[in-house]
Amino acid sequence: MIIAVDGPAASGKGTIAKALARHYALPHLDTGLLYRAVGMAVLEAGGDPASPEDALEAARQLASALDDPGLKSEAAGRAASLVSAHPAVRAVLLDRQKHFAGQPGGAVLDGRDIGTVIAPHADAKLFVTASAETRAARRHAELVGMGLDVHLDAVLHDIRARDERDSARSAAPLRMADDAVALDTTDLTIEQSVAAAIAIVAGRGRHAAND
Ligand code: C5P
Numbered sequence: 001m002i003i004a005v006d007g008p009a010a011s012g013k014g015t016i017a018k019a020l021a022r023h024y025a026l027p028h029l030d031t032g033l034l035y036r037a038v039g040m041a042v043l044e045a046g047g048d049p050a051s052p053e054d055a056l057e058a059a060r061q062l063a064s065a066l067d068d069p070g071l072k073s074e075a076a077g078r079a080a081s082l083v084s085a086h087p088a089v090r091a092v093l094l095d096r097q098k099h100f101a102g103q104p105g106g107a108v109l110d111g112r113d114i115g116t117v118i119a120p121h122a123d124a125k126l127f128v129t130a131s132a133e134t135r136a137a138r139r140h141a142e143l144v145g146m147g148l149d150v151h152l153d154a155v156l157h158d159i160r161a162r163d164e165r166d167s168a169r170s171a172a173p174l175r176m177a178d179d180a181v182a183l184d185t186t187d188l189t190i191e192q193s194v195a196a197a198i199a200i201v202a203g204r205g206r207h208a209a210n211d
Helices: 013-024 033-043 054-062 074-083 087-101 115-119 132-143 152-168 190-202
Strands: 004-007 029-031 107-113 124-129 182-183
Touching: 004 013, 004 115, 013 029, 013 107, 013 124, 013 190, 029 087, 033 054, 033 074, 033 087, 054 074, 054 087, 074 152, 087 107, 087 115, 107 115, 115 124, 124 190, 152 190, 182 190
Parallel strands: 004 107, 004 124, 029 107, 124 182
Antiparallel strands: none
């Protein structure tokens, strides 16, 4: 079974995808980490994430380690959002993601374009959302928990800018697949969100239009 989990930054999609992977004993890929790794590599090389040439070179040379905690930083997220707008960068990362989705037994992938581009034939598709204010508050609490001194307003501003960039770009914009089921986690706890996601997948996770 292939499960596609898409949604904007800090919507809870990563937590939900991890929980679904555990529940169904499937491998999980957080595809945002690929873009974050490319973005960080560009920054570390002294390049500009907005430059298609710099970003493409980093994508081509991407090392496979995705467990660097630095990838979770806001700087990496911002750089990821910039490099991910370049179609050539997306093309380089496409095979790797499709290959992961196509492994025997299936997989859970989370990102922005899993249900629309990477795994359009996924067995279940979720589109996880939450209000920008709620997402900013969650991300803020996470960053403060990491010992960082950040302001809620700055985090909200960053989330809105990232939403705008991810939705407005022409290459694989953030968009809910026609056959995805929306899950709004604004007023849900993590436990409630995970339970709702499992219920959607158990119900096959696609709209009746496909039946
Ligand atoms: O999900 P996460 O916040 O880690 O993603 C970081 C950035 O990578 C996003 O803002 C988005 O621009 C990009 N991304 C993407 N396609 C994906 C996953 C992430 O464009 N499948």
